[in-house]
Amino acid sequence: MVDIYRTTYDEKGAGHYVAPRLAYAYLNIGLHDASRQIVDELMKESPNDWRTWFLHWWLRGTEEQDRKSRRVNSSPHQPRPTMISPALTHRVFPTAEAASEALADEIAELIRSRAAEGRQVVLGLATGSTPIRLYAALVHLHRQGLSFANVVTFNLDEYLGIERSHEESYWNFMHFSLFDHIDVPPENIHIPPGTTPDEELDAACAAYENAIREAGGIDLQVLGIGHNGHIGFNEPSSPPNTRTRVMQLNERTIRDAANAFGGAENVPKRAITMGVGTILDARRIVLLAFGESKAGIVQRALTEEISANLPATYLQNHPDVTLYLDQAAAPR
Ligand code: F6R
Numbered sequence: 616m617v618d619i620y621r622t623t624y625d626e627k628g629a630g631h632y633v634a635p636r637l638a639y640a641y642l643n644i645g646l647h648d649a650s651r652q653i654v655d656e657l658m659k660e661s662p663n664d665w666r667t668w669f670l671h672w673w674l675r676g677t678e679e680q681d682r683k684s685r686r687v688n689s690s691p692h693q694p695r696p697t698m699i700s701p702a703l704t705h706r707v708f709p710t711a712e713a714a715s716e717a718l719a720d721e722i723a724e725l726i727r728s729r730a731a732e733g734r735q736v737v738l739g740l741a742t743g744s745t746p747i748r749l750y751a752a753l754v755h756l757h758r759q760g761l762s763f764a765n766v767v768t769f770n771l772d773e774y775l776g777i778e779r780s781h782e783e784s785y786w787n788f789m790h791f792s793l794f795d796h797i798d799v800p801p802e803n804i805h806i807p808p809g810t811t812p813d814e815e816l817d818a819a820c821a822a823y824e825n826a827i828r829e830a831g832g833i834d835l836q837v838l839g840i841g842h843n844g845h846i847g848f849n850e851p852s853s854p855p856n857t858r859t860r861v862m863q864l865n866e867r868t869i870r871d872a873a874n875a876f877g878g879a880e881n882v883p884k885r886a887i888t889m890g891v892g893t894i895l896d897a898r899r900i901v902l903l904a905f906g907e908s909k910a911g912i913v914q915r916a917l918t919e920e921i922s923a924n925l926p927a928t929y930l931q932n933h934p935d936v937t938l939y940l941d942q943a944a945a946p947r
Contacts, residue, residue: 676755705938711905719752739836771847772888807887836897844925848888857890
């Protein structure tokens with residue numbers, strides 16, 4: 616599976632994804648069919664790889680360029696706003712794609728309005744399979760003219776002990792899915808440093824917190840949710856006031872990542888993550904959850920009492936959180 620993507624290495628050992636780069640190059644010069652052909656081949660050969668899915672959604676966006684309006688509100692299926700927890704609003708969209716496009720539009724509006732005022736926007740970003748369509752939609756908006764020049768980003772987390780060039784590093788994921796395709800200034804991108812030696816970890820975590828503070832705090836934080844209710848890598852039993860720190864990954868989280876790493880034994884056992892308190896400091900939070908497998912934990916996050924056993928319940932304490940769900944993940 617890996618060979619399709621990583622066939623050349625630079626002098627630092629960083630891999631280059633040849634097939635996706637080719638697909639991207641073809642797309643840029645208007646050879647959409649050639650691009651689609653490569654992606655279709657990848658879909659056949661590596662249907663479970665997130666990179667395949669990112670390319671698929673990204674191309675689909677381009678192929679649908681003629682759609683009159685990209686706003687979900689123009690869809691015949693209106694999202695249903697519903698309240699279960701008085702604090703947590705959720706919106707159910709017909710598909711994960713519609714939810715992702717709605718969030719991409721919200722982010723685009725924020726970026727544009729801040730640009731008009733000559734101000735920056737600070738985005739908190741997540742990784743994993745859930746935000747892939749969001750990033751594809753943002754790349755698509757960039758190709759239609761949206762500039763990310765005034766955007767500063769902070770990622771939620773990074774595995775500890777793997778190089779940036781590792782194909783499962785979040786650094787790699789973010790560059791492949793988003794940063795390589797938009798004009799965000801590289802110096803505005805922040806991802807927790809996963810290769811920090813143990814004796815420097817406290818300082819690295821404190822520096823991450825400082826950088827967020829110096830940027831003026833996070834305007835909009837994108838979250839996914841783990842099957843065990845984690846947000847970022849704040850595993851069950853995380854206290855609410857935690858800041859960026861090292862977290863021991865929980866057995867369920869390691870199991871969920873096992874496939875991508877070619878076995879649970881290869882999954883890093885620790886990560887650096889923004890703390891619960893860091894996340895709750897964001898001015899607005901949008902949590903994305905898609906698919907049947909998330910329905911149970913979403914229901915619990917919406918209905919259970921706030922507890923460290925289910926870190927996503929802490930969101931009930933935040934004044935501006937919305938869950939964007941597809942039908943399958945929606946509470947029954
Ligand atoms: C990733 C992160 C995690 C994921 C969660 C869901 O940066 O912080 O909390 O959002 O594990 O992962 P997926 O989307 O792969 O189901």
